[in-house]
Amino acid sequence: MKESSTKTPYHHGDLPSALRAATAELVAERGPSGFSLREVARRAGVSHAAPAHHFGDSKGLLTAVAADGFGQLNTAFAAAGEGVDDPIERLNAMGKAYVRTAFDFPGHFGVMCSGDLIDHDNETFSHNAERAYETLLQAIRDVRDAVNPNLDVDAAATLTWSMVHGFAVLSLGADNKVDGIEHLDHRIDQFTQLLINGYAAR
Amino acid sequence: MKESSTKTPYHHGDLPSALRAATAELVAERGPSGFSLREVARRAGVSHAAPAHHFGDSKGLLTAVAADGFGQLNTAFAAAGEGVDDPIERLNAMGKAYVRTAFDFPGHFGVMCSGDLIDHDNETFSHNAERAYETLLQAIRDVRDAVNPNLDVDAAATLTWSMVHGFAVLSLGADNKVDGIEHLDHRIDQFTQLLINGYAAR
DNA sequence: CGGCCGCAGTTGCCAGTGTCAAGTTGCTGG
DNA sequence: CCAGCAACTTGACACTGGCAACTGCGGCCG
Structure with a gap:
């Protein structure tokens, strides 16, 4: 997301990045409710008030991490759409990319999902989030053009996003390490099939 | 969910119920992260350790409230399906009931959505949750019988649940008080249309 | 009818938390 | 070389969840 800058900016090296990383790691280990500013500071080897200096308060830090997550999602979307000409295949690939990102960056x-404790009005957060949604919108417009000019793009986008998001959340909740990611890929294939059938009708 | 029992069981009257109610109210006001055992106790007019006596710890209380939520959902599902003969109409009504329940009982x-801080292995919680899912499964089996015998019921159920759940979460996040509930009903109508088209294909 | 046992609820304590204010350190530009 | 400022630390305060020990009321058994 952010390469180490050439001119080491201050004492620690790059504390903000270290704090973001520690936060993601901690949340991945203990869940959002196990997060604490002080534990993050401890893991980064700094004093308990250091995070506040860079991110204001706990909501600020979590919001930054959530924004990073949407950044990851955006690059995953871009990679998934790369060189895929068929709009349906592209939508399918994006769905898989979404779920895969959720599994690769659980923290x-x-x-991103703990709506309550992040600041949705934050600029870079909402920018990244809207960019991801815009990418989906465009993918669905392409599907409309290829499949059914009467498709209500907004409705289809909300439906698609809701579905993939809900599925990712439910899948992460359950223990899907056993079944593996390819099982989820298969599920996404089924969903794409069903959705496209719905979108193509009439 | 629980009528006041005739024989007042102990000092307070019915502290557990009062605590559940206070919890739901508090979460509705300040979100899950604004919840605190002590504030709940304060609102119920009891000492700060009283909740622990009935629910063990904070996860216990929240789990009980989540179980109540699924109870509400089950009664809403039952009411929505009542006397609706067409399977598609029934599924549609259930979708609306889900979203409406989310809006009527935001706490x-x-x-229910803050996966991390409730105990998913709790007996009555998982019982209520599975009952709700089973109701959906049956509704989808009815759709399959009416519309397409080849429909993969499991996939369709996961897709439907993911969609409605994701939509409810996203709708609650946004400020949909302006548009009103009938706008959401309309959206559910669209989604049902799209889903049924998908389910009916081939 | 009386004593006692148990449960509902309390009080007090401890470690840990977020946030704020005031301090300290060390690089940087003039 | 030194002033200033950004990056961090230290210390404090109010708050939290959880535990242990306490109180007091009701019902039950003798």
Whole structure:
């Protein structure tokens, strides 16, 4: 997300990045409710008030991590859409990318979902989030153009996003390590099939 | 969910119920992260350790409230399906009932969604939750019988649940008080249309 | 009818938390 | 070389969840 800058900016090296990383790790380990500013500071090897200096308060730090998560999602979307010409295949690939990102960055995803404790009005957060949604919108417009000009793009986008998001949350809740990610990929294939059938009708 | 029992069981009257109610109210006001055992106790007019006596710890109380929420959902499902013969109409009504329940009991719903801080292995919680899912499964079996015998019921159920749940979460996040509930009903109508089209195909 | 046992609820304590204010450290530009 | 400022630390305060020990009331058994 952020490469180490050439001119080491201050004492620690890059404390903000270290704090974001520690937060993601901690949330991945103990869940959002196990997060604490002081524990993050401890893991980064700094004093308990250091995080506040960079992120204001706990909501600020979590919001930054959530924004990073949407950043990851955006790059995953871009990679998934790369060179895929068929709009349906692209939508399918994006769905898989979404779920895969949730599994690859459970800490980030956990924070992104804990609506209450992040600041949705934060600029870079909402920018990243809207960019992801805009990418989905465009993918669905492409599906509309290819499949059914009467498709209500807004409704389909909300439906698709809700579905993938809900599915990712439910899948992360259950223990899907056993079944593995390819089982989820298969599920996404089924969902895409069902959705596209619905979108194509009439 | 629980009528006041005729024989007042102990000092307070019915402290557990009062604590559940206070919890739901508090979460509705301040969100799950604004919840605190002590504030709940304060609102119920008891000492700060009283909740622990009935619910063990904070996770215990929140789990009980989440279980209540699923109870509400079950009664809403039952009421929505009552006397509706067409399986598609029934599924549609259930979707609306889900969203409406989320809006009518935002405290309960907020707790139900905060996966991290409730105990998913709790008996009555998982019982209520599975009952709700089973109701959905049956509704989808009815759709399959009416519309497409080849429909994969499990996949369709996961898809439907994910969709409605995701939609409810996203709708609660946004400020949909302006648009009103009938706008959401309309959205559910659209979604049902799209889903049924998908389910009916081939 | 009386004593006692148990449960509902309380009080007090401890470690830990977020946040704020005031201090300290060390790089940087003039 | 030194002033200033950004990056951090230290210390304090109010609050939290959880535990242990306490009180007091009701019902039950003798």
